[in-house]
Structures are given as structure tokens and as C-alpha cells.
Amino acid sequence: ADVLALEAIRKSYAVGTPVETEVLHGIDLTVCAGEFVALIGPSGSGKSTLLNIVGLLDSPTSGRLVIDGTDTTRLDDAVRTRLRGHAIGFVFQYHYLISAFTAVENVMMPMLVDRGHADRQMERRADDLLDWVGLSRWRDNRATNMSGGQQQRVAVARALAMDPALVLADEPTGNLDTASAEGVFSLLRRINRERGTTFVVVTHNMALAERCDRIVELVDGRINAERAGRTHEPGA
Numbered sequence: 001a002d003v004l005a006l007e008a009i010r011k012s013y014a015v016g017t018p019v020e021t022e023v024l025h026g027i028d029l030t031v032c033a034g035e036f037v038a039l040i041g042p043s044g045s046g047k048s049t050l051l052n053i054v055g056l057l058d059s060p061t062s063g064r065l066v067i068d069g070t071d072t073t074r075l076d077d078a079v080r081t082r083l084r085g086h087a088i089g090f091v092f093q094y095h096y097l098i099s100a101f102t103a104v105e106n107v108m109m110p111m112l113v114d115r116g117h118a119d120r121q122m123e124r125r126a127d128d129l130l131d132w133v134g135l136s137r138w139r140d141n142r143a144t145n146m147s148g149g150q151q152q153r154v155a156v157a158r159a160l161a162m163d164p165a166l167v168l169a170d171e172p173t174g175n176l177d178t179a180s181a182e183g184v185f186s187l188l189r190r191i192n193r194e195r196g197t198t199f200v201v202v203t204h205n206m207a208l209a210e211r212c213d214r215i216v217e218l219v220d221g222r223i224n225a226e227r228a229g230r231t232h233e234p235g236a
């Protein structure tokens with residue numbers, strides 16, 4: 001089954017003004033359940049714009065976007081927001097943790113925002129996720145007291161809080177040193193393999209891209225090439 005289907009997605013900025021510019025020129029892409037896809041391409045090629053559209057943070061100018069079986073073309077805002085919260089997890093280059101909150105509190109945030117979850121249930125789930133990312137012992141540490149790599153792993157646990165079908169990651173290792181980047185990427189790969197979560201990861205790191213199932217290259221707002229990555233992860 002496809003977790004994601006894009007048909008003829010176009011995006012223009014500044015629509016109706018003299019500087020109207022089309023930056024995505026008809027993107028067709030499907031991603032099936034359990035796939036781990038790298039999105040690569042030069043700066044300005046439209047990767048972030050595409051990821052924002054897929055993440056329901058922005059709307060295409062035209063085209064069709066189906067997420068986890070739901071056609072998002074004509075959803076009202078409340079349904080859209082709910083779908084974003086439940087079906088999609090986000091990991092950004094910068095972790096955007098709340099620095100005054102502890103690791104476990106940060107992981108609980110999406111469940112708190114969603115409301116209606118019992119405190120004990122939220123906490124148990126957050127602890128389970130911190131265990132997944134190897135940070136159980138840091139549960140009560142404030143985000144500011146953790147290393148860059150640890151903070152990004154907390155952000156990964158937070159992205160999984162609502163058990164999304166799809167995780168979108170925009171340069172998740174871009175701010176990290178080589179060893180921490182390796183740790184965070186391997187973690188995403190392990191989550192994909194062991195939990196079956198589907199990933200679309202924007203990266204400039206070709207060595208990491210090669211370790212994805214598929215590499216999709218965007219150039220000037222078009223898909224320029226698609227090919228398989230090197231599918232076997234060392235030690236997997």
C-alpha cells in the first residue's frame with residue numbers, strides 16, 4: 001500500500017503578483033509503506049517546499065496529494081491539522097525541543113497537544129520511546145543539558161509519539177558532527193526496519209543517501225532521477 005501519493009503537484013509562490021514563480025513543476029511520486037526514501041538535490045531545487053507540502057504545512061497550487069489513504073485536496077483545516085498530527089512525524093535540522101522541559105516532557109508534547117490522553121499513558125509511551133532511542137537514563141535531563149546528538153534523538157522520539165505512518169525529516173543530521181550524524185541516521189534506519197515506519201529524508205549527505213531504499217533527486221522543481229540506494233545496512 002502507498003503511504004504517500006503525489007500526482008502532478010505544482011507549487012507557485014507569490015500567486016497573483018508580478019513576481020509569481022512556479023518552483024515545483026508537476027511532481028509525481030509514490031512512497032509505499034515501510035519504504036525509506038532519500039530526497040536529494042541542489043539548494044533551491046524545491047526539496048523543502050515539497051516536504052512542507054507532503055507534511056501539510058503548505059498547500060500545493062495544483063495536483064493531488066494522498067496521505068495514508070486520505071485525499072488531502074479538499075480537507076477543511078481542522079481535519080487537515082488532525083491528519084498532520086496523527087499520520088505524520090517531523091524531524092528538522094534543528095531539533096526545536098523546548099529547552100526548559102526534560103527529555104520525557106518533550107516526547108510527551110505531541111500527546112499533550114492532541115489532548116485526551118491519560119497522564120500515565122503519555123508518560124509510559126514517552127519512556128518507551130526514549131528507550132528506543134537509547135536515552136532512558138536521560139529522561140529527567142533538560143534538553144539544554146544534552147549533546148546535539150542526544151537532543152536530536154529526543155526529537156526523533158517526539159516525532160514517533162503519535163505513532164505516525166510517515167516521518168518527514170529535513171536534514172536531520174545537518175547540524176551534527178560525523179559520529180552523531182551516523183548515530184541519528186542509524187537510529188532512523190532501525191526505526192524504519194523494526195517499527196515499519198515510512199521515511200522521507202532530505203539530505204545533502206550522499207553517503208547517507210546511498211543507505212536509503214530509494215534516492216529521489218530533485219533539480220529545478222522536477223524529479224530528475226530516481227534510483228535504488230544500497231539497501232543493505234551494515235549490522236542490520
Ligand code: ADP
Pocket residue numbers: 013014023041042043044045046047048049050
Ligand atoms: P531547497 O529546499 O531544495 O533548497 P526550497 O524549496 O527551499 O529548495 O526552494 C525552492 C525555490 O523556491 C527557491 O527558488 C526558493 O528561493 C523559492 N522559495 C522557497 N520558499 C519561498 C517563499 N516562501 N516565497 C518565495 N519563494 C520561495
Ligand code: ADP
Pocket residue numbers: 134135147148149150153179180183
Ligand atoms: P551523540 O553522539 O548522540 O551526541 P553521545 O556521543 O553523548 O551522543 O553518546 C553516544 C552514546 O553513548 C549514546 O548511545 C549515548 O546514549 C551513550 N552515552 C552518552 N553519554 C553517556 C554517559 N554519560 N553514560 C553512559 N552512556 C552514555
